[in-house]
Every structure is written in structure tokens, then in C-alpha cells.
Amino acid sequence: MKSNGWCSSHVNNIYIRLDLRCDYTCVSTSVTIKTAMTSTVGKKATGLVAATFTPLTPKGEINLSEIGPYIDYLLEQQGVKSIFVNGTTGEGLSLTVEERKQLAEEWCRKGKNKLEQVIVHVGCLSLKDSQELAHHAAEIGADGIAVIAPSFFKPATAGALRMFLQEVAAAAPAVPFYYYHIPSVTGVNLQARDVLEGIESQIPSFRGLKFSGSDLMDFGRCVSYCPSHWSYLYGVDEQLLGALAMGANGAVGSTYNYLGKSGNRLLSAFEKGDITLARILQFQVQDILSYAIDLGFDLAVNKQLMSEVSGLALGPPRLPLLLCPQAKARSIAQRLQQVLGVK
Numbered sequence: 139m140k141s142n143g144w145c146s147s148h149v150n151n152i153y154i155r156l157d158l159r160c161d162y163t164c165v166s167t168s169v170t171i172k173t174a175m176t177s178t179v180g181k182k183a184t185g186l187v188a189a190t191f192t193p194l195t196p197k198g199e200i201n202l203s204e205i206g207p208y209i210d211y212l213l214e215q216q217g218v219k220s221i222f223v224n225g226t227t228g229e230g231l232s233l234t235v236e237e238r239k240q241l242a243e244e245w246c247r248k249g250k251n252k253l254e255q256v257i258v259h260v261g262c263l264s265l266k267d268s269q270e271l272a273h274h275a276a277e278i279g280a281d282g283i284a285v286i287a288p289s290f291f292k293p294a295t296a297g298a299l300r301m302f303l304q305e306v307a308a309a310a311p312a313v314p315f316y317y318y319h320i321p322s323v324t325g326v327n328l329q330a331r332d333v334l335e336g337i338e339s340q341i342p343s344f345r346g347l348k349f350s351g352s353d354l355m356d357f358g359r360c361v362s363y364c365p366s367h368w369s370y371l372y373g374v375d376e377q378l379l380g381a382l383a384m385g386a387n388g389a390v391g392s393t394y395n396y397l398g399k400s401g402n403r404l405l406s407a408f409e410k411g412d413i414t415l416a417r418i419l420q421f422q423v424q425d426i427l428s429y430a431i432d433l434g435f436d437l438a439v440n441k442q443l444m445s446e447v448s449g450l451a452l453g454p455p456r457l458p459l460l461l462c463p464q465a466k467a468r469s470i471a472q473r474l475q476q477v478l479g480v481k
């Protein structure tokens with residue numbers, strides 16, 4: 139059997155070899171365990187998940203009063219039923235632990251009985267802060283928690299990252315846990331597949347992965363390794379179709395805030411096998427984003443674009459991000475409306 143002792147040791151090569159051999163001999167045992175755990179920790183995350191922006195006041199304080207209307211907008215105007223809060227798009231790493239708690243609480247409170255899933259990102263540079271946020275997410279009834287790799291002192295190996303994730307997950311053992319892979323932002327260029335190796339024996343609440351990388355071979359290797367009760371959520375919105383072909387069962391991203399409807403159409407076209415339509419919808423997203431990229435596209439622009447499209451008052455980003463000129467966001471919003479054929 140896999141044992142925690144081996145997983146947390148530094149002799150990863152030896153561990154992996156033993157692990158593979160053990161998997162052949164213990165198949166029936168591990169199937170039983172997985173089935174039992176599926177029923178105890180949460181429902182599976184699928185479909186479209188919007189990575190929410192964090193509403194701030196014009197002075198840069200968190201603006202909780204905009205959260206209720208934001209959730210209604212996603213549900214009613216975009217058909218998006220699940221959210222991922224305090225992540226990259228939510229500027230989670232630019233917020234204090236206290237602010238993140240207040241935000242998570244308000245998203246959960248206002249989303250209750252309305253949203254299918256509220257997943258709270260609890261990754262921090264400090265393990266202790268992450269544990270505190272994980273524990274808090276459990277207390278407020280979050281449907282899942284996710285953690286990115288720490289990016290200042292970076293984990294040297296996949297095993298080191300797994301140990302970090304394990305310690306965070308242990309602070310909220312009854313909450314479905316997701317690893318959030320986003321190497322372009324963290325600079326932690328480990329293969330996600332290596333991070334997943336034997337992870338369920340270290341993190342019994344492990345339920346899947348949010349993969350925001352463009353390496354579809356790594357993603358495919360994750361999908362082929364993962365048991366079916368995990369979620370494989372893809373996070374590079376402009377190439378979701380490629381990831382669906384590779385086995386993604388959902389998507390988490392910033393653009394689903396304002397392109398939720400077309401994201402949902404893409405998912406159902408793919409499900410029905412209408413690849414021609416799925417491709418048209420994907421190319422529309424690519425057109426809108428490449429137009430934005432040509433003008434200079436970053437999170438600040440993205441946030442302003444959402445305010446422009448939705449009419450919500452999301453406020454400025456927090457420094458070091460700089461407020462985007464309104465004309466730029468307006469021009470992207472117009473392109474979006476043209477491409478989607480919205481009047």
C-alpha cells in the first residue's frame with residue numbers, strides 16, 4: 139500500500155517505483171477506498187466556473203455590497219452557476235488574510251442556495267496563512283478549496299509542493315481540495331502530472347485540478363492518471379476546446395464572467411459532438427482576446443472590461459496593477475458585442 143511515510147520522504151524515485159508496483163497488487167483495495175471517499179467529500183465540480191474579480195471601492199477597499207448583484211449577474215445574464223473566488227482574477231495574493239476571509243464569507247453567504255459551487259482559493263506564500271484560510275473556508279461552508287504553488291520561495295520538487303498542499307488540506311480535511319496549476323504566474327514550472335503522483339494517499343480530500351497551463355500533453359497525462367471522481371478543470375479560456383478533447387470536464391476562467399453564455403454553448407456543442415459549432419465559438423473568444431491583447435491586456439484591463447460589460451461597479455485593481463483607461467475597456471467591450479452579435 140501507499141504510505142504517508144514514503145510520500146513525504148525525499149527519495150521520490152524509489153517511492154514512485156514502489157508505488158507503481160503496489161498499484162497493480164492493490165487494485166481492488168484502492169477502488170473500494172476511492173468509492174467510499176467520493177461519497178464523503180463533496181460533489182464533483184463540472185461545467186463552467188467563473189473566476190471572480192474582487193469588487194473594490196474607488197478608494198481601494200473591498201466592496202462587499204457588490205457581491206450579491208455580481209452573483210445575480212452571473213446566474214441570470216451569463217448562466218454561470220459556479221465561482222472560484224480570491225484566485226488570480228480576484229487578486230487573491232494582493233489581499234490581506236482578513237480581507238480574503240470577509241470576501242469568501244460574503245461570496246458563500248450570497249451564493250448559498252443559488253450557486254452550485256463556491257470554490258475558495260486559499261493559496262498564500264505562508265503555509266500558516268493558507269492553513270488559516272483553509273480552516274476558515276471549511277467553517278463558512280465553501281464547496282471546495284484550491285491552492286497554487288507558493289511563488290517566492292518556490293518548491294524545488296513536486297514532492298515538496300505536495301507536502302505544502304498536504305499541510306494546507308489537513309486544515310480542512312472535509313472540504314474537496316484542488317491543486318491550482320498556473321505556471322505562467324507562479325513561475326513554478328513543475329509538471330502537474332508529477333505533482334499528482336500518489337497525491338490521494340497524502341490528501342484524502344483531493345478532488346482534482348484546475349489546470350491553467352498551455353501544456354496539453356501534461357494536462358492529458360493528468361487526465362489519464364486521474365480517477366473518474368476527480369475534476370479536471372481547464373483554465374486557459376482561449377483554448378478550452380483543445381483541453382475538452384483531452385478530457386477536461388469543466389473550465390475555470392476569468393472570461394466566463396462576461397463570456398459565460400458562449401462558454402456554456404461551447405461546452406454543450408462539444409458534448410453533442412458538434413465540433414464545427416464548438417470551433418466557431420472558440421474562435422470568437424480567440425478573436426476578442428487577441429483584439430484585447432493587441433491593445434495591451436492584463437488583469438486590470440480584464441477587470442475594467444467586466445465592469446463595462448456587466449454594469450457592475452467593480453472598482454480599480456489594487457497596486458501594483460494600474461487602473462485601465464476606460465476607453466480601452468470600452469473598445470474591447472464593443473468588439474465583444476460585435477463578435478457575439480449582441481446589440
Ligand SMILES: CC(=O)N[C@H](C=O)[C@@H](O)[C@H](O)[C@H](O)CO
Nearest residue numbers: 226350373374375376391392393
Ligand atoms: C493567467 C490567468 O489569469 N489565467 C486565467 C485563469 O487561470 C484565464 O482565465 C485567463 O484570464 C484567460 O484565459 C484569458 O487569457
Ligand SMILES: CC(=O)C(=O)O
Nearest residue numbers: 189225226227391392
Ligand atoms: C482564472 C482563475 O481561475 C483565477 O483567476 O484564479
